[in-house]
Amino acid sequence: MLTLEYCRQLDAVDPLAGMKQQFALPDNTIYLDGNSLGARPKSASARAQAVVEQEWQQDLISSWNKNQWWNLPLNIGNKVAQVVGAKEGEVAITDTTSTNLFKVLATALRIQSEASSERKIIIAEREAFPTDLYIIQGMSEWLNQGYQLQLISGPEELQAALNEQVAAVVLSHVNYRTGYLWPMQDTTAAIHAHGGLVIWDLCHSIGAVDIDLNGADADFAIGCTYKYLNGGPGAPAMVWVPAKHVNRCAQPLSGWWGHAQPFEMATDYAPAAGIRRYLSGTQPITSLALVECGIDVHLQADMPKIRAKSLAMTDLFIALVEQECANHPLEMITPREHAVRGSHVSLKHEHGFAIIQALIARGVIGDYREPEVMRFGITPLYLSFEDVWHAVQHLKDILDNKTWDTPEFHRRGEVT
Amino acid sequence: MLTLEYCRQLDAVDPLAGMKQQFALPDNTIYLDGNSLGARPKSASARAQAVVEQEWQQDLISSWNKNQWWNLPLNIGNKVAQVVGAKEGEVAITDTTSTNLFKVLATALRIQSEASSERKIIIAEREAFPTDLYIIQGMSEWLNQGYQLQLISGPEELQAALNEQVAAVVLSHVNYRTGYLWPMQDTTAAIHAHGGLVIWDLCHSIGAVDIDLNGADADFAIGCTYKYLNGGPGAPAMVWVPAKHVNRCAQPLSGWWGHAQPFEMATDYAPAAGIRRYLSGTQPITSLALVECGIDVHLQADMPKIRAKSLAMTDLFIALVEQECANHPLEMITPREHAVRGSHVSLKHEHGFAIIQALIARGVIGDYREPEVMRFGITPLYLSFEDVWHAVQHLKDILDNKTWDTPEFHRRGEVT
Structure with a gap:
């Protein structure tokens, strides 16, 4: 009892x-x-006040350098990297989970299409948080190159669906409804065995579950900072791309924050080396800065x-x-x-x-x-x-x- | 003197x-x-404090309804609509200018491709703020459907470039370097005369220049809220799509915030009616809420x-x-x-x-x-x-x- x-x-x-x-x-x-x-x-209260009353009001545009606004996505990314088994320079905090999925899915498809034109299937879970399915649908329809979304539930159906036509698999590390946790390492290996690439959606695991992205040899990851990481309502999301993939191609949301030399104002896009190329437009600094309060508390545990x-x-x-x-x-x-x-x-x-x-x-x-x-x-x-x-x-x-x-x-x- | x-x-x-x-x-x-x-x-200081200490801390998830977090993009959009000659329900405040350009450019190309397969040229300015060029390049390369970016400078070169191969024209209403202001109505008419669609980038004009998007019969507009609208560093951007285009197709960043019934958790994407379909992922609420402080001051003038x-x-x-x-x-x-x-x-x-x-x-x-x-x-x-x-x-x-x-x-x- x-x-x-x-x-x-x-x-x-x-x-x-x-x-x-x-x-x-x-x-x-x-x-x-x-x-x-x-x-x-x-700590988020004082931080919000500092961003609004000191950095915005007093320091104004000098904050881009002085208060490191320009580098917040990567600086905070390096802290978040520590709770997902990522290395320094592999994680950015930027945009939304949906937008980041679009970027990494585009990259995964590009990598696969350069190796073979046969891989046209994108696998995702029937029970995934719907935005993942919607983004896959949006990209497939927009590309109009024959990509098809195939829905599965659980490891057995995944295993049965894997073959040489599969380009990418998008999986929720922890399911938002059931709480089911995919074994990351074994699942990644099973997908790789058929030449597929895996995108892990960490929204419901990051900060609550041990994650070792590099240890699992995963390909891409995205996720929320406003759940177990306590980053604040709707705070910018994380995106992880490891060294093995990050410089292989540009991603299609190729805005100026991802440019190699953004202040040269060149007419041609040239992607920055590393995870910075996964940045796109100017980030919402007040919300972004508060993510650091959450991860800083987390790193004390x-x-x-x-x-x-x-x-x-x-x-x-x-x-x-x-x-x-x-x-x-x-x-x-x-x-x-x-x-x-x-x-x-x-x-x-x-x-x-x-x-x-x-x-x-x-x-x-x-x-x-x-x-x-x-x-x-x-x-x-x-x-x-x-x-x-x-x-x-x-x-x-x-x-x-x-x-x-x-x-x-x-x-x-x-x-x- | x-x-x-x-x-x-x-x-x-x-x-x-x-x-x-x-x-x-x-x-x-x-x-x-x-x-x-x-x-x-x-007013932004007290607003930031209220979001952090009341809405986030005390009201927690109830804020999505109680504090209208879910509706902030359209509610604030309706205020911003008043300074650009847009109607209620035509403007959303969301994501970044770069991301919003990607969405409306995708729509413009989709609309054109349904009418004719001949329109493969996207015109933009050699002197545009580079992110606009980079997004056009990113989209063209990813679509891999033969789209070409053609650069022009000024009205004469634009006029000379307009023909039946032009799908879309992206113009900075006010140039970020020179301060040159395009005559919106005449330029829109000239582009329409050749069957092109125009996307106006309002970053350097919104809040400083009289704008009448509907009066000019424009097609799409995007722009910053953190310049003349004083919305705060990197605050979410605006996107305008008028009634004549908004329900014609979905945009490719089809995340759950743009779904017709987002809480039904359906597996298939179905775009919401109206500008809501231009939303994608969960928005950075703290930064977004502060946009309202800026536009509220503006509307007093x-x-x-x-x-x-x-x-x-x-x-x-x-x-x-x-x-x-x-x-x-x-x-x-x-x-x-x-x-x-x-x-x-x-x-x-x-x-x-x-x-x-x-x-x-x-x-x-x-x-x-x-x-x-x-x-x-x-x-x-x-x-x-x-x-x-x-x-x-x-x-x-x-x-x-x-x-x-x-x-x-x-x-x-x-x-x-």
């Missing part, structure tokens, strides 16, 4: 317990949606400790749900096995939307994804084991007493 | 003189680079008054340079005629780089662009006629005494 006391004992020996002090969270809230929008690092706490907390959450809510029709769609589980747990319930609203009304913030999926994100840097206990107690009470069953909790906003 | 007293008289009757109170500028500075990075509206003051100030600047610096080899590359002049004045001098550094050392901030061009931007909302007087006096003193001729003023940063 798991108890509150037991949860408190886990907190007492948690080596990351002190990290919570670096975040500003609302009172009386258990925030289980850091997998959607990470909490605010306390130890990634294996973060992963260990994440697994311990998701284990606890699952066990508590089974212990406390066994008499309710909850279906867990997240894998139990550690090797294939990310850092959120998803439960299906016919009235999932209303249950989530009822939880939010009590300060337990999870979120809902169609169809019927309640997501509970575990963020080791600012959640306690006791938080998990109380969250499940609220869930139990809402289910036992059907407090979700009111019109108020069925009302939908524009963003669900 | 123009005098300081005369300049002060102009200030005394300036209907926009009070607007300066809404900006936070450094002391002892005459800021003539608002054409590169607009000054900070005072009257665009014709802004244009009239801009012309009066650039006239004054030119006349003062001629009166005070006549014995120095300055070549004005900005047109004198009001009808074809934007809101900055550019002077060439062999030692332009060092002269600009000497001016900056005195608090007169202009900027430098290769080759040899000193740019002086006139921002009617926060500059006075007296500022112009003092700026020219500093220029005269620096030239008369060769104070630019020191190693310090020849040292170049990474960003020039």
Whole structure:
């Protein structure tokens, strides 16, 4: 029998317990949606003020040099590189995940087309976060060169789909709905065995799961900085291209920030060496600067400790749900096995939307994804084991007493 | 003979003189680079704090609905629409100018290719801000469908180049170096007469020049919000697509924010109706929110008054340079005629780089662009006629005494 006391004992020996002090969270809230929008690092407030009141107001255009605005994408990229197994100079923070996918997919297709005209299939997951599918569709249609998107679910279907016609495979390292975690190294090897290139979407794994992109010999990666990295709402995204590919071709969004000599104002595009060529236009500096606050906090912790706490907390959450809510029709769609589980747990319930609203009304913030999926994100840097206990107690009470069953909790906003 | 007293008289009757109170500028500075990075509206400080400390920290994911994060691109777009002659629902604030050019150019080429396979020429200006040329090159190379970039300079070369092979023409409404202003209506008509489509890059005109996109029957427009609109460093850019084109096809950066039903998480992309389909990935909310501070100040002024003051100030600047610096080899590359002049004045001098550094050392901030061009931007909302007087006096003193001729003023940063 798991108890509150037991949860408190886990907190007492948690080596990351002190990290919570670096975040500003609302009172009386258990925030289980850091997998959607990470909490605010306390340092972000002063940083935003410095960017607005000193760098913009006082330093004005001199900030491009003096405050390193021009180099923020690569400077912050070098910090993010440390949590994904990338080397210095391989990561940029820029644009959006969607736009960065467009760039690296274009590169992957270009590399493949130079070797063979036979590779016209792009594999992605039926259950991928849709923007990945939409970008693949947009590029395929726009190129009009016979590329076809083939959808698969899970490793067996992937293995069956791999052949010499496959150009690229786009995979979510952790699935946004189920929390399924692809084994990066083995999967990459399987794709390479058929001559394919792999693009890893790290949105739901970066900052929560050990990642070793170079160790896995991966080809490309993209991902969010505003979830487990706590970079701020909609903050610019990451893009990783390793040395083996980065200088092989330009990418099509070839704006001036990616030029080898941007201030020579030459009429012809010449890509910069390295990851800088994956930059395009002028970046949103205020949002970009705040990404550094998030990654700086993160780098004070130890990634294996973060992963260990994440697994311990998701284990606890699952066990508590089974212990406390066994008499309710909850279906867990997240894998139990550690090797294939990310850092959120998803439960299906016919009235999932209303249950989530009822939880939010009590300060337990999870979120809902169609169809019927309640997501509970575990963020080791600012959640306690006791938080998990109380969250499940609220869930139990809402289910036992059907407090979700009111019109108020069925009302939908524009963003669900 | 123009005098300081005369300049002060102009200030005394300036209907926009009070607007300066809404900006936070450094002391002892005459800021003539608002054409590169607009000054900070005072309101931006509290807005940044609210986004970080209330919307992000306290409201967390509920901000997507509660604080309208999801709708910021179109809500702010509707305000920006008012200064470019666009209708409600035609403008979005999103991504970068480079990325937005990629989207609208793709649309223009798609529309043309559906009507005829003969139109393979994209015309742009030899003197365009290079990112426009680079994006055209990137797209042409990636499409690999025979598109060719043809460079022209000025209206005569444009007219000579127009024929039935031209698909699209990309023009800077105001040239970033010379300040030349294209007559939008006549130029659009000339391009249409040959069946071409025009994309107007408004980066150096939006907020400084009267613009009537619909009145000119233009096809597409893109532009910066961080210059004359004072939206903050690298703030998301604008994109305008009028009703006649907007629903004709999807654009290739078809991310989830442009989907008709983004929260249904469908596997197939279906573009939203209207300008929303020009959105792609999740936007950098902190930077985006600050754009509203800039446009809100702008909308308190009257665009014709802004244009009239801009012309009066650039006239004054030119006349003062001629009166005070006549014995120095300055070549004005900005047109004198009001009808074809934007809101900055550019002077060439062999030692332009060092002269600009000497001016900056005195608090007169202009900027430098290769080759040899000193740019002086006139921002009617926060500059006075007296500022112009003092700026020219500093220029005269620096030239008369060769104070630019020191190693310090020849040292170049990474960003020039």
